[in-house]
Amino acid sequence: MIKRRKFSEALFKALGLSALVLAVGTLVLLFGALLIDGVGRLDWQFLTSFPSRHASQAGILPAVVGSTLVMLVTAFVGIPIGVAAAIYLEEYARRTWLTELIEVTVTNLAGVPSIIFGLLALGLFVYMLGLGSSILTAGLTLALLILPVVIVTTREAIRAIPVQIREAAFALGATRWQTVADHVLPYSASGILTGIILALSRAIGETAPIVTVGALTFIAFLPPSPITDQPPYLSFEWLMSPFTVMPIQMFGWVSRPGEDFAANAAAAGLLLVGMTLAMNGLAIYVRYRMRKRVSW
Amino acid sequence: MARPVDGPYIDSAGRGDWPKPLKAETCELSFYYGTRLVLKRVSVPIAECNITALIGPSGCGKSTFLRCFNRMHDLYPGTRYEGAIVLYPDSRNILDREVDPIEVRMRLAMVFQKPNPFPKSVYENVAYGLRVRGVKDRRAIDEKVEQALRSAALWEEVKDRLSALGTSLSGGQQQRLCIARALATDPELLLLDEPTSALDPIATASIEELLQDLKRRVTILIVTHNMQQAARISDWTAFMYLGELVEFGPTKRLFTTPAKKQTEDYITGRFG
Numbered sequence: 001m002i003k004r005r006k007f008s009e010a011l012f013k014a015l016g017l018s019a020l021v022l023a024v025g026t027l028v029l030l031f032g033a034l035l036i037d038g039v040g041r042l043d044w045q046f047l048t049s050f051p052s053r054h055a056s057q058a059g060i061l062p063a064v065v066g067s068t069l070v071m072l073v074t075a076f077v078g079i080p081i082g083v084a085a086a087i088y089l090e091e092y093a094r095r096t097w098l099t100e101l102i103e104v105t106v107t108n109l110a111g112v113p114s115i116i117f118g119l120l121a122l123g124l125f126v127y128m129l130g131l132g133s134s135i136l137t138a139g140l141t142l143a144l145l146i147l148p149v150v151i152v153t154t155r156e157a158i159r160a161i162p163v164q165i166r167e168a169a170f171a172l173g174a175t176r177w178q179t180v181a182d183h184v185l186p187y188s189a190s191g192i193l194t195g196i197i198l199a200l201s202r203a204i205g206e207t208a209p210i211v212t213v214g215a216l217t218f219i220a221f222l223p224p225s226p227i228t229d230q231p232p233y234l235s236f237e238w239l240m241s242p243f244t245v246m247p248i249q250m251f252g253w254v255s256r257p258g259e260d261f262a263a264n265a266a267a268a269g270l271l272l273v274g275m276t277l278a279m280n281g282l283a284i285y286v287r288y289r290m291r292k293r294v295s296w
Numbered sequence: 297m298a299r300p301v302d303g304p305y306i307d308s309a310g311r312g313d314w315p316k317p318l319k320a321e322t323c324e325l326s327f328y329y330g331t332r333l334v335l336k337r338v339s340v341p342i343a344e345c346n347i348t349a350l351i352g353p354s355g356c357g358k359s360t361f362l363r364c365f366n367r368m369h370d371l372y373p374g375t376r377y378e379g380a381i382v383l384y385p386d387s388r389n390i391l392d393r394e395v396d397p398i399e400v401r402m403r404l405a406m407v408f409q410k411p412n413p414f415p416k417s418v419y420e421n422v423a424y425g426l427r428v429r430g431v432k433d434r435r436a437i438d439e440k441v442e443q444a445l446r447s448a449a450l451w452e453e454v455k456d457r458l459s460a461l462g463t464s465l466s467g468g469q470q471q472r473l474c475i476a477r478a479l480a481t482d483p484e485l486l487l488l489d490e491p492t493s494a495l496d497p498i499a500t501a502s503i504e505e506l507l508q509d510l511k512r513r514v515t516i517l518i519v520t521h522n523m524q525q526a527a528r529i530s531d532w533t534a535f536m537y538l539g540e541l542v543e544f545g546p547t548k549r550l551f552t553t554p555a556k557k558q559t560e561d562y563i564t565g566r567f568g
Contacts, residue, residue, distance in 0.1 A: 094373060164412040168474070171366055172425040172481070173402040182424070187415060 073139020153195025
């Protein structure tokens with residue numbers, strides 16, 4: 001009797017282990033192949049060159065700059081709106097059928113395929129608002145994409161603050177806004193920040209919506225510099241510039257014949273994976289650092 | 297607001313123990329959570345610079361009663377007050393629709409059951425009430441913080457680590473920090489909701505001693521489920537049961553010769 005039960009236990013253990021090996025093994029294999037193919041191409045020349053017809057002279061500079069600028073717009077637009085919406089829903093809104101509906105919708109939006117956001121952006125930003133296939137359009141599109149994720153994670157972080165802390169602030173005569181600004185936001189900052197970084201790391205790898213709004217695959221120039229030598233020293237021309245981003249550059253290389261461009265694609269892939277991992281690492285670090293300070 | 301003549305706080309023997317002068321009183325205070333009536337026309341006087349204790353079995357509404365005083369229930373939907381809570385000397389009914397709950401909370405202060413310091417420094421914890429009120433002068437804040445910490449008998453223990461996190465103190469120290477935080481804004485009435493129920497006996501004793509000291513300057517209303525505590529520290533005691541006030545009187549009298557059978561049963565441990 002005991003033997004039979006022990007047998008089923010061993011069986012499950014073996015099953016679980018093989019599932020784990022299969023999952024992790026595939027990942028390791030994939031990443032290993034990428035590493036072998038790409039690491040040889042990942043040098044300074046590759047990082048600082050424009051695309052070229054010759055694989056060995058091609059580089060990823062416009063894509064890195066494009067990704068960075070698009071992320072900048074995304075963060076600048078998506079984070080304040082997302083955090084503010086979450087605060088409103090969690091701290092201010094009364095529970096009615098309308099807020100319930102909004103809650104469900106936001107949660108569902110987080111699961112909508114990203115190309116749908118691309119289509120929406122094509123209609124709204126490119127055609128209706130006439131923003132063209134620009135960095136601004138791409139940034140706004142990705143901002144829409146991360147909005148539900150930011151809202152959901154921010155709400156979770158806010159909800160983790162014990163009600164006793166809020167009541168302590170209210171009992172001292174604080175207004176709702178004082179309670180939010182002095183307590184709720186600072187204490188949930190680590191959770192909010194983690195959510196933001198994870199959302200951005202998802203956005204940086206997005207390809208479909210960016211293709212939909214019309215990013216280029218071959219681009220031999222950089223957007224205008226945001227800093228100029230004439231007053232007012234700041235320029236926003238870059239917002240309207242055509243662009244490419246890393247995943248699209250990578251796709252462009254993959255789709256070309258020949259071994260040498262495949263190496264470029266692998267190197268771009270490595271860079272992308274590296275950036276995503278770095279952002280995730282930062283998220284973990286931030287959470288770890290700030291959790292240590294805030295406790296109750 | 298007329299004082300009900302045959303309210304339960306005048307005992308059956310007609311001794312009419314009525315505290316004077318009053319800092320506050322509730323007049324036929326009822327309270328609803330949704331449609332559920334949890335306080336039934338409770339009238340209790342709160343004597344100035346005295347300790348008034350609320351006792352009763354758990355679920356009798358004593359915490360709900362306390363939280364009416366600083367309009368804490370306003371934070372949650374579906375709550376409703378009836379009757380009045382009058383604050384003296386200006387005879388203001390703080391349940392009046394026109395009265396902003398924030399105005400009420402600026403006059404009163406509350407200490408909660410579980411110590412709930414902010415995860416900020418000891419200094420910032422005590423200073424927060426002043427910051428909310430827009431006090432900017434650093435020297436004034438420094439002074440108030442020290443004074444409040446001294447009043448809460450915590451100064452000697454924390455004066456060298458005012459920048460340490462309030463949450464890093466021991467349980468008893470945390471609760472005294474919460475008392476200091478409440479005292480920093482010179483409240484007219486200090487509300488305490490079972491402040492020692494999460495503490496060990498030594499920390500409890502130090503808080504009880506502290507309250508005896510404080511009552512010279514501030515009126516105290518304390519909820520406790522510990523009858524011995526009520527008997528030890530309070531001047532007046534109100535016994536509540538199932539949302540109703542059963543008996544109110546001077547603590548000594550209420551514990552030695554209760555007028556009501558229910559009170560006697562409760563204080564002799566026959567129920568509750």
